Amino acid sequence: xxxxxxxxxxxxxxxxxxQGSKNSTLPLLxxxxxxxxxxxxxxxxxxxxxxxxxxxxxSLGCRCVADEGKIAVNAEDxxxxxxxDELMRELRSSIVFLGPVLxxxxxxxxxxxxxxxxxxxxxxxxxxxxxxxxxVIEESGGRLCCSAPQGLTGADIVLPFxxxxxxxNIMLAAVCAKxxxxxxxxxxxxxxVDLADFLQECGAxxxxxxxxxxxxxxGRPLHGAVHRVIPDRIWAATFLSAAAATGGEICLTGAQPAxxxxxxxxxxxxxxxxxxxxxxxxxxxPAVLRAVSPVRTMPYPGFPTDAQAPLMAMTCLAxxxxxxxxxxxxxxYKHAPELLRMGAxxxxxxxxxxxxxxxxxxxxxxxxxxxxxxxxxxxxGAAAYGQTAIEHAELxxxxxxxxxxxxxxxxxxxxxx
Ligand code: UD1
Numbered sequence: 001x002x003x004x005x006x007x008x009x010x011x012x013x014x015x016x017x018x019q020g021s022k023n024s025t026l027p028l029l030x031x032x033x034x035x036x037x038x039x040x041x042x043x044x045x046x047x048x049x050x051x052x053x054x055x056x057x058x059s060l061g062c063r064c065v066a067d068e069g070k071i072a073v074n075a076e077d078x079x080x081x082x083x084x085d086e087l088m089r090e091l092r093s094s095i096v097f098l099g100p101v102l103x104x105x106x107x108x109x110x111x112x113x114x115x116x117x118x119x120x121x122x123x124x125x126x127x128x129x130x131x132x133x134x135x136v137i138e139e140s141g142g143r144l145c146c147s148a149p150q151g152l153t154g155a156d157i158v159l160p161f162x163x164x165x166x167x168x169n170i171m172l173a174a175v176c177a178k179x180x181x182x183x184x185x186x187x188x189x190x191x192x193v194d195l196a197d198f199l200q201e202c203g204a205x206x207x208x209x210x211x212x213x214x215x216x217x218x219g220r221p222l223h224g225a226v227h228r229v230i231p232d233r234i235w236a237a238t239f240l241s242a243a244a245a246t247g248g249e250i251c252l253t254g255a256q257p258a259x260x261x262x263x264x265x266x267x268x269x270x271x272x273x274x275x276x277x278x279x280x281x282x283x284x285x286p287a288v289l290r291a292v293s294p295v296r297t298m299p300y301p302g303f304p305t306d307a308q309a310p311l312m313a314m315t316c317l318a319x320x321x322x323x324x325x326x327x328x329x330x331x332x333y334k335h336a337p338e339l340l341r342m343g344a345x346x347x348x349x350x351x352x353x354x355x356x357x358x359x360x361x362x363x364x365x366x367x368x369x370x371x372x373x374x375x376x377x378x379x380x381g382a383a384a385y386g387q388t389a390i391e392h393a394e395l396x397x398x399x400x401x402x403x404x405x406x407x408x409x410x411x412x413x414x415x416x417x
Contacts, residue, residue, distance in 0.1 A: 103176025291320030
């Protein structure tokens with residue numbers, strides 16, 4: 001078990017580059033499976049989930065070499081359609097291999113994915129959509145056996161909910177299908193746009209990425225490409241929340257301010273001054289933060305569920321009452337009891353959390369229960385009086401590359417034990 005130690009209270013200050021997006025890198029790695037020739041992804045974060053995806057690619061027969069943020073994949077020789085159970089369980093995003101394995105080999109055999117325990121994470125939308133494209137899918141004993149006896153054929157798909165994972169899986173299968181696929185009520189997240197951009201660089205034809213209706217012309221051969229992964233908007237939101245909570249001033253470089261449109265107004269409402277250029281975000285915190293209007297998590301361009309926990313840690317120190325409504329996952333307030341141990345005042349009931357701001361938080365021993373909840377404890381720890389020890393920091397490492405080094409680089413003493 002890894003333990004992240006933070007010595008507070010400290011003030012976050014300085015300039016730091018935003019890490020590459022984890023939630024983009026994982027589907028992009030799955031997409032490389034469809035390219036004949038070498039693909040290079042740049043700006044990949046060094047995270048356990050990324051390593052696991054590289055292992056999945058190798059298990060399928062690809063050559064995959066990771067070096068200093070660059071991952072080179074050669075998918076010329078895919079030798080199997082089966083992903084080992086132990087790799088599927090490593091991360092939730094392993095399910096995004098279903099569409100491309102099926103599209104590339106005509107078959108896919110895998111088990112249900114693992115990942116953080118933040119609520120039921122069904123894959124019914126993925127399965128129903130792939131069936132519409134002509135896949136035959138049998139499920140038994142937690143195992144999925146998929147085949148496409150007649151090959152995949154384009155179809156009109158209407159998603160009942162704009163699921164990010166399902167949209168990615170459909171896109172990856174549809175580029176291999178004969179004919180045109182439309183996805184109505186598609187997810188509009190920046191990671192979807194990044195995936196569409198990459199597939200187009202490889203020779204695919206996709207229209208409408210970032211809008212509610214996506215149109216994919218399938219059946220075109222895909223070649224390799226060099227692609228730079230977008231910056232991680234959740235990493236950026238976490239550091240902005242920490243700068244705000246610690247009364248700090250930070251400049252994020254290599255950022256995409258447009259991806260943070262749902263988050264920046266909330267920080268401004270709390271009293272932060274924010275300035276953006278095309279690729280930097282500077283935040284200056286006020287002496288005392290103000291509570292914010294209700295924050296409701298929603299599909300993009302709504303407030304991201306992944307930024308809810310880090311922002312909540314900030315509001316613990318804001319004057320007044322802030323309200324959160326978590327609409328995406330059921331069990332996403334696991335950080336609340338841990339923040340209470342640090343002196344916060346939070347009540348949760350179902351989807352709702354009510355945060356009454358307190359003047360101070362205090363460092364103590366707490367436990368990360370999931371990735372973003374763990375990051376929230378780091379935000380609180382930076383502002384808290386005394387030492388905070390966050391157990392199970394390996395969960396945080398799923399999404400933040402060497403968080404202790406990044407925090408230390410901007411004035412927050414942090415180390416791993
Ligand atoms: C979600 C987030 C995404 C984030 C990712 C990683 C949303 C909309 N999605 O994506 O921004 O980057 O977590 O933390 O905020 N669902 C079904 N059946 C399915 C698939 C999903 O019912 O087959 C439901 C889920 O239970 C959940 C909702 O749809 O309530 C969102 O799921 P989805 O967008 O698919 O989740 P992720 O792809 O994990």
